[in-house]
Amino acid sequence: MNAKTAIAGGAVVVVAVVLLIVLSSGGSDSRSKTDAGKVPTIVVDKQGQPVGGIADLNYHKGDQIHFKVEVPFAEEVHLHGYDVMKDVPAGGGTVTYDLPAEIEGVFEAELEGRKEQIIQLTVEP
Amino acid sequence: MSLGSAFALPFAHALVARQDLPIPAWLFAWGASLVLIVSFFALSAAWRKPRFEQLHWKPAGEALSRRLLSLPVQALCGAIGIFLFGVAIYAGLRGTEAPDRNFALTFLFVTTWLGFPFFSAIFGDLFRPFNPWRAVGRAFGGGFVAIAGQRPAHLRYPQRLGRWPAAIGLLAVVWLEVIYGGSGGVAIGLDPHTCAVAACVYSGYTLAMMALFGVEEWCDRGEVFSVYFGMFSQLGFLAVRDGRIGRRRPLAAAGRWAVVPGSTAVVVASIASTSFDGGQDGAFKEILETVVGWVEGLGSSILTAERLTDTIFLLLFFAGVGLIFWLGLRGMRTVPGAPSLPKLRTGFAHTLIPIALAYLIAHYFSLFVFQEQAQFTYLLSDPLGTATTDLFGTANAGIDFKVISSNAIWYVQVGSLVAGHVLGLTLAHDRALVIWPDYVRATRSQYWMLAVMVAFTCFGLYLLSAGNG
Numbered sequence: 001m002n003a004k005t006a007i008a009g010g011a012v013v014v015v016a017v018v019l020l021i022v023l024s025s026g027g028s029d030s031r032s033k034t035d036a037g038k039v040p041t042i043v044v045d046k047q048g049q050p051v052g053g054i055a056d057l058n059y060h061k062g063d064q065i066h067f068k069v070e071v072p073f074a075e076e077v078h079l080h081g082y083d084v085m086k087d088v089p090a091g092g093g094t095v096t097y098d099l100p101a102e103i104e105g106v107f108e109a110e111l112e113g114r115k116e117q118i119i120q121l122t123v124e125p
Numbered sequence: 126m127s128l129g130s131a132f133a134l135p136f137a138h139a140l141v142a143r144q145d146l147p148i149p150a151w152l153f154a155w156g157a158s159l160v161l162i163v164s165f166f167a168l169s170a171a172w173r174k175p176r177f178e179q180l181h182w183k184p185a186g187e188a189l190s191r192r193l194l195s196l197p198v199q200a201l202c203g204a205i206g207i208f209l210f211g212v213a214i215y216a217g218l219r220g221t222e223a224p225d226r227n228f229a230l231t232f233l234f235v236t237t238w239l240g241f242p243f244f245s246a247i248f249g250d251l252f253r254p255f256n257p258w259r260a261v262g263r264a265f266g267g268g269f270v271a272i273a274g275q276r277p278a279h280l281r282y283p284q285r286l287g288r289w290p291a292a293i294g295l296l297a298v299v300w301l302e303v304i305y306g307g308s309g310g311v312a313i314g315l316d317p318h319t320c321a322v323a324a325c326v327y328s329g330y331t332l333a334m335m336a337l338f339g340v341e342e343w344c345d346r347g348e349v350f351s352v353y354f355g356m357f358s359q360l361g362f363l364a365v366r367d368g369r370i371g372r373r374r375p376l377a378a379a380g381r382w383a384v385v386p387g388s389t390a391v392v393v394a395s396i397a398s399t400s401f402d403g404g405q406d407g408a409f410k411e412i413l414e415t416v417v418g419w420v421e422g423l424g425s426s427i428l429t430a431e432r433l434t435d436t437i438f439l440l441l442f443f444a445g446v447g448l449i450f451w452l453g454l455r456g457m458r459t460v461p462g463a464p465s466l467p468k469l470r471t472g473f474a475h476t477l478i479p480i481a482l483a484y485l486i487a488h489y490f491s492l493f494v495f496q497e498q499a500q501f502t503y504l505l506s507d508p509l510g511t512a513t514t515d516l517f518g519t520a521n522a523g524i525d526f527k528v529i530s531s532n533a534i535w536y537v538q539v540g541s542l543v544a545g546h547v548l549g550l551t552l553a554h555d556r557a558l559v560i561w562p563d564y565v566r567a568t569r570s571q572y573w574m575l576a577v578m579v580a581f582t583c584f585g586l587y588l589l590s591a592g593n594g
Contacts, residue, residue, distance in 0.1 A: 080142030080143070081142040081143040081526060083142065083523065102527065103143065103526045103527055104146065104526075104530060104531040105143040105144060105145065105146060105526065105531065106143065106144040106145070106146060107142065107143055107144075108142070122146070124146060124531070125146075125530065125531050125532055
C-alpha cells in the first residue's frame with residue numbers, strides 16, 4: 001500500500017466513523033408513542049374518510065393497542081396483520097380495539113367494504 | 126432514532142397485511158460505515174491475478190447427468206411448469222378478486238418472481254427446466270419434426286437487438302405489478318383477473334416469438350423471465366454444459382453474461398425497478414404526490430395522473446441507475462490503457478448483478494418469508510380462494526408474522542446490501558486485472574467502480590431507512 005492509498009484509506013475510515021457517530025447520536029427512538037391513558041378515537045365522516053387524514057398510531061411490542069373507531073354507517077373495520085375484524089351496525093356506531101401489541105411491523109386498519117385506509121399502526125421492537 | 130415512518134412496499138401491501146419497519150438510524154450508520162471500510166480494504170488488500178475468469182468446471186458423473194437430463198425428466202419438469210402456470214391462470218380468471226386469497230398473485234409474483242432469483246443465484250438456472258413456454262415450444266417443435274420430418278425453419282434473430290426485448294419486457298412486468306396495479310389509491314393492488322389476462326397475453330406473445338426465432342434463441346434473448354432469472358443464475362455454482370451437469374466456481378460464469386447487447390439494460394432495469402418499488406411509497410412519496418398534483422391540475426383524472434407520474438419516475442430511475450454506471454465507466458476510461466466505452470460496459474455490467482440481487486433480497490425478503498407461508502398452506506388448499514375447497518386440510522391456516530423479528534429482517538436487509546457490495550467489488554476488481562494487467566492501473570480504475578458501488582449500496586440503505594413521512 002503506497003502513501004496516497006494509505007491517506008485515502010484513512011480519510012475513508014474517518015468519514016465512516018464520523019458518519020457513525022453523527023447518525024447514531026440521535027437517541028434510540030424519536031417516535032412519539034401514543035399517549036398513555038388516552039384512548040385515541042378515529043372518526044370517519046359520511047364520505048367514508050377519516051377526519052384529519054389517516055391516523056398514525058405508534059406502539060412498542062408488549063404495549064396494549066387501544067383505540068376506537070367511530071363510523072356513521074354500517075361497515076366492517078379490519079385491522080390487518082392482527083386480523084381483527086369488528087362490525088359497525090346499521091346506522092353507525094363505535095368499535096373498540098383493545099389487544100396486546102405482539103407483532104412488530106406496520107399495519108393498516110381499513111373500512112373493509114370501501115377499501116379505505118383509516119389507520120396506520122406501527123409496532124416497534 | 127428511525128429515519129421516518131414505515132418503509133411501505135406497494136406490492137407487498139397488496140398481498141401481505143404487514144409492512145417492514147424502516148431500518149433504524151444506528152443500523153443505517155453501521156451499514157454505510159461498513160461499506161466504506163470494506164471498500165477501502167478491498168482496494169488495498171485485493172489479489173493481483175484474476176480468479177473468476179475461468180469456470181473451474183467439474184462435471185458430475187455421466188450416469189447422474191444422463192438420468193437428470195433424460196427426456197422423461199425434462200418432460201416431467203416442463204409438465205410441472207405448465208400445470209402450475211395453468212393453475213395460476215385458472216385461479217386468476219375464476220377465483221376470488223382478493224389478491225391475498227388467490228393463488229395467482231402469490232404464485233406468479235412471489236414464489237416465481239422472487240423465488241427463482243434467490244435460489245438461482247445459489248444453484249444455477251432452475252427456471253429453465255420448468256419454463257412453461259419453453260416446454261410448450263419444445264413439444265410443438267418435437268411434434269413438427271415427427272410430422273414433417275425436418276426441423277422448423279426460423280427467422281434469423283437480429284443480433285443487435287440482443288437482450289433489449291427482455292429489458293423492455295422486465296420494465297413492462299414491473300409497470301404492470303407496481304404502477305398499473307398500484308395506482309389510484311386502490312389498496313388491493315393488481316387484481317388476479319388482470320394478472321391472469323396479462324399472463325395469457327404474454328404467453329401468446331412468447332409462443333409467437335418462439336415460433337419466429339426458435340425456442341432456445343428466444344429464451345436466451347427475449348423471454349423476460351428466462352433472461353431475468355438466467356442473469357442471477359450466472360452467480361450460481363451448478364450448470365449444464367455439453368450435456369453434463371457440473372459444478373463451477375460461484376460468480377465465475379457472470380463474466381461472460383454481458384457480452385450480448387442489451388444485457389446492461391437488463392441489470393440496470395432490475396436495480397431501477399426494485400428501487401422504484403421501494404421508494405414510491407417511501408423516500409419519494411412526497412415528490413411523487415407533488416407531481417401527481419401538477420399532472421392532475423392539467424385536467425387528467427387522479428388515476429391517469431398517478432400512472433403517468435409513476436411511469437415517468439420508473440423511466441427516470443432506469444435512466445438514473447444507467448447514468449451512475451455510465452459515470453463509473455467514463456471515469457475508468459481516463460485510466461491509461463482503457464478500452465472503448467462499449468467494451469468497458471460489456472466488461473463490467475456483470476458486476477452489477479450482485480447489487481441487483483442484494484436489492485431484491487433487501488426489499489422483498491420479508492414478503493417472501495411471510496407470503497410463502499400462505500403459498501404452502503391456504504393458497505395450496507384453496508387456490509381459488511372461494512372457501513369451497515380444502516385440498517390438503519390447510520385452507521384455514523394463516524400467516525405467522527412472529528416467525529421472524531424486525532431485528533432479524535433489518536440484519537438480513539443490511540447484510541444483503543453489504544454482501545452484494547463486496548461481491549460486486551470482487552467481480553469488478555477481478556475484471557480490471559484482465560483489462561489492466563498492470564496492478565496499479567487496475568486499482569486506479571477501481572476507484573471509479575468503487576464510487577459506483579458505494580452509491581448503489583448507500584442508496585439501497587437510504588431506501589430502507591427512509592419512510593413515507
